[in-house]
Amino acid sequence: MSVAELKERHTAATETLNSLKERLRERRLQLLDTDVASYARAQGKTAIALGPTDLVCCRILQGHTGKVYSLDWTPEKNRIVSASQDGRLIVWNALTSQKTHAIKLPCAWVMACAFSPSGQSVACGGLDSVCSIFNLNSPLDKDGNIPVSRMLSGHKGYVSSCQYVPDDDTRLITGSGDQTCVLWDITTGLRTSVFGGEFQSGHTADVVSLSINGSNSRMFVSGSCDATARLWDTRVASRAVRTFQGHQGDVNSVKFFPDGNRFGTGSDDGTCRLFDIRTGHQLQVYTHPQQDDNKPDVTSIAFSISGRLLFASYSNGDCFVWDTLLAEVVLNLGTLQNSHEARVSCLGLSADGSALCTGSWDTSLKIWAFGGHRTVI
Template structure:
């Protein structure tokens, strides 16, 4: 191990002191707490979701899943080198797409249902047109987005012609898919960009990173709007609140957190009652009242976001849960796992 550079260590200490000062200033300006503000709000009923469908077809770890805008179909990506389009209502496979690289880490389904995208350790993002066929009869690959200097960690469609990606080279890129060119490219974090989440109006988005910060961005401007601190480990997932004024996170530091954009700070902290799992993914119910976090302990943990109370667990997977997606209509939740399967919870 290389010896520590005294100058670097001094700068790190100075940075931590600045962050602490900012957090102290935030606390001084906070005129109430979430707990006291919702003291008169009734507790949410116990959440009872059942594993309605078990989606089997992959023969290796499933790393990512994402719902389509129709709240029925979803796409999953696995280390078996396949994307599978599923009908979550019936549990049937709709299409299977063979990938050039098996090291897929992220998938995205366009809200229109016309396109899917994926990427991972191949350092590129590949887009497929589900309505077109190639000469061999398979789903047509329309774009290979190249030029990344690190793994592709996350991708989301803004619309059928615009895609946003985050990667291990610390960058965020917004692509014009029709012109096959970059609209924006900028250094977003001081570490790998692990996750991103779009607001419902598609004008803003939040990113999370191994640098332990979350940042708020505007699609129309590459300048960071806000930075959020608090986590003590890698931020594995972020999820925009349906009201557009907050977002939740899931982290390696074994906590999930709720950040309020208007007050520019963390207002909720969620920990598992017992055990010591890291959280890998997160999502919110359509009302924003229930928080779902997948974890290393094979379960999805549920909290009441207002009361910060643990509300139960979804059990059934036999290995680490890697990803979850809440259907746009709020009626279902789909999870993926290293047990080679997906589960639909309703």
């Protein structure tokens, strides 16, 4: 068979695939009787009113000399760990803005970091394809650095994300550019389960995000460059429980809704979406209001404690606060005083929901808190 014939067949197959995808998308829309916003409006719900003084930048964490790529809060709410292109992990006291630890990493190209549930150790991963664990109580080495306490090796691609299993310092899940997620036993350094890879129900492109269900730690969701999110059960690694489609670009961020029955996604297509894990249906789409086709990428998302607010950061420096019920933007932190000057690459909410931390390519982190006497939403 000639090259020209192969190209012709490939073009025909691509057209057929795109046609089937479009028919599937239309069929899904027909099956949905309504969405969250339409139902909420029918019930007379009104949008939350947030003004420029309701969320204020109360702390600026400066110390990194490179782009900030990832951050995480401790469960006790007062400490943050951040990872930067400068090759360091920094642990911050969020109340005082002071650095408690500055950890020099074996690989400067770090992409993800996470605090353990006890707050005694941190994990990070990046282009070295290894997830490194650091015990914050370890004695310093001769160079004054905290040594690596465990290296989790086994991925065949970069480590894009990592998260400890809730209430368990000995287990951790990573996502990787090798299209898989892995559950690790940190005590032994061995892989407990591999999700995807040779299994047909796995991702077909890089895994770039994951989120563990806070209500049921056996369940987690992953987002991928294949434009899908997949739900997994750690007891059944051989296949994904469900695949969620709808995005037209990489799924850069996934986050479970507080009740554990839904999760949100953020994508390169400029939208955030809300999915129900029980029905597999898409409940709502949150589309960046920019009118042209060059909508900024969604880089990270988080929900408020009640789930009424969705925080979404974008590649153009915007950081929207969405009303999840009505799909309306109620505030843009990017327009407020002391906002970031570059791409907002990551964000996270404190355990009690009282503060939001954002990290940016401008090398800084900022902590936003509700001003006045507003109750936490």
